[in-house]
Amino acid sequence: MVRVETKENSWSFEQIYDEYKTPIYNYVYHLVGDREQADDLTQDTFLKAFRALPKMDANLKLSAWLYRIATNTAYDALRRRKLIAWLPWQDLDHEPADVESADPQEIYGTTEIVRAALRRMPQQYRAALLLYTQEGFSYSEIAHTLNIAESGVKMYLSRARQSFREHYRSLEQGGGTK
Amino acid sequence: MNCEQVKDLLSPYLDDQLTAHERQSVTNHLQLCEICNAVLVDYRRFDALLARLPRLSPHPLSPGKLVGSSASLLVYETQPVQEETPTARVRSTPAYHVSSTSKRNYYRCRYPQPQKKTVPTWITTIPWKNKRLFNSLTLLGLLTLGFSLFYIYYLRPKYHLRIPSSKEI
Numbered sequence: 001m002v003r004v005e006t007k008e009n010s011w012s013f014e015q016i017y018d019e020y021k022t023p024i025y026n027y028v029y030h031l032v033g034d035r036e037q038a039d040d041l042t043q044d045t046f047l048k049a050f051r052a053l054p055k056m057d058a059n060l061k062l063s064a065w066l067y068r069i070a071t072n073t074a075y076d077a078l079r080r081r082k083l084i085a086w087l088p089w090q091d092l093d094h095e096p097a098d099v100e101s102a103d104p105q106e107i108y109g110t111t112e113i114v115r116a117a118l119r120r121m122p123q124q125y126r127a128a129l130l131l132y133t134q135e136g137f138s139y140s141e142i143a144h145t146l147n148i149a150e151s152g153v154k155m156y157l158s159r160a161r162q163s164f165r166e167h168y169r170s171l172e173q174g175g176g177t178k
Numbered sequence: 179m180n181c182e183q184v185k186d187l188l189s190p191y192l193d194d195q196l197t198a199h200e201r202q203s204v205t206n207h208l209q210l211c212e213i214c215n216a217v218l219v220d221y222r223r224f225d226a227l228l229a230r231l232p233r234l235s236p237h238p239l240s241p242g243k244l245v246g247s248s249a250s251l252l253v254y255e256t257q258p259v260q261e262e263t264p265t266a267r268v269r270s271t272p273a274y275h276v277s278s279t280s281k282r283n284y285y286r287c288r289y290p291q292p293q294k295k296t297v298p299t300w301i302t303t304i305p306w307k308n309k310r311l312f313n314s315l316t317l318l319g320l321l322t323l324g325f326s327l328f329y330i331y332y333l334r335p336k337y338h339l340r341i342p343s344s345k346e347i
Binding site for chain 2: 021022023025026029030035036038039042110111114115118129130132133134139154155157158160161162164165168
């Protein structure tokens with residue numbers, strides 16, 4: 001069993017990986033909206049964590065720290081995707097389904113509408129909303145993960161809920177506003 | 179409080195993040211305003227929907243997919259090598275990312291490590307790597323060689339130049 005030690009603690013990397021791989025994968029998937037890319041970014045996240053863990057100090061909040069790495073890794077990927085988005089040979093097979101089709105209710109169930117609404121939100125609000133609702137993070141944990149002040153989390157979540165409601169309503173009613 | 183002011187407070191109201199005074203003001207407003215009430219109901223519903231969003235499982239790490247992906251690095255870096263692996267070599271020193279505590283000596287490496295090239299210090303101390311100096315030295319060498327050839331094959335035969343012997347001196 002591979003053990004990774006910080007200055008004071010000892011962790012089993014397999015245990016960390018087994019415990020966090022699914023939540024981190026889902027979090028990254030909702031940030032990037034592509035399953036294959038989420039697979040790769042999840043591995044990236046754990047690779048970075050494995051390399052950096054021995055340098056961390058004793059009072060490390062492992063879960064917030066892992067999500068922080070995942071967030072930054074996903075943001076980097078989204079930034080790169082924006083840079084190459086104009087390329088004509090972009091792989092559209094892995095893009096989310098066309099949410100502007102005529103009747104979204106027929107294409108999507110509620111779950112798909114939720115996912116599509118998430119994809120349309122600004123990425124920083126999406127991350128905050130996911131951490132709060134899906135991962136059950138507190139305001140201070142979200143602040144630590146996203147590297148913002150706690151007052152900022154209040155604002156992020158407020159904007160996130162407004163944005164999500166707007167997009168969800170629009171999709172539910174069959175509108176395709178982008 | 180009007181709807182515009184309450185709009186930004188509904189989310190922290192839901193999460194119980196308001197001061198007692200703010201909370202009371204929002205509660206008072208909600209008793210009178212159906213629109214803001216509907217928004218709050220939506221927020222509760224969406225929170226529940228997001229919390230119940232089905233969790234997807236990551237794809238298992240299959241050997242065929244590993245080549246060239248970051249997963250391969252993860253496997254390489256985190257997997258200890260079995261004793262019976264023929265290519266396994268015991269690390270004499272800990273890996274670069276592993277601290278040098280004695281506990282870590284059981285780490286083994288599956289993949290061949292690049293040998294560190296040992297360059298003699300007399301080479302590293304001479305500024306060969308200074309590109310400008312290296313170019314100047316090369317130029318000087320070429321000029322010396324050129325003049326030597328010019329002297330041997332042109333000047334010396336033409337003017338019968340030769341090195342005088344000791345008797346002539």
